[in-house]
Amino acid sequence: MLQQSLSDIEQAIASKRLSLLYVQAPNCGVCSVFRRQVSELLEQMPAVNGVFTDISLVPSIASRFHVLTAPAVLVFFDNKEVYRTARYIKTAELKAMLDDYLQLMQDEKDLSN
Template identity: 30%
Template sequence: MDSLTLAQIDQVIEQENIVCVYLYTPICGTCQLAGRMLEIVNELFPHITFCKTDINYMPERAIEWSIESVPCLLVFRNGKLEKKIYAFHSVPYLYETIKSFL
């Protein structure tokens, strides 16, 4: 999962059909665990674009997207924010949730 800048994320969201954007902070322990879970899910969906970014570097976008906490996974479909996931229950949960957008 690549770390992208805000401009890169905007470009990917515009160009790709389904995009999963993982928002985290580096000092968040739960974010580290969620990131490892997403790496597994990323391998299961090679045709879906997964990317990540440190939310500290995009506070205005956090407001725009109404981010309540991290970790957070944003699922975009056709450029539109479809879902925000805050509770990363398990890899199977994430798999099924993302699969529902196909």
């Protein structure tokens, strides 16, 4: 489901330690293709919070997150941006980076037990 307000997007990002924000644009064929790929990737990673929005529904997202082109993927860990890519999204690179953060979260959990 597409988030339709900046406050909803910010709350969704803050709701989990690891969140991925996907920004698409209307009439963007590449955005549709990459959205499917990102959605499939996130289905394999339930600990990652997927937040999807359309820049035409939330134009303020462009200035808030400095999104200049679509599609764009921003990854947040503990509510801080740790990764950004746009236009040509390398899903293998994205998966490897998310795996690293998921492993970090697991290692922290193991240390606390």
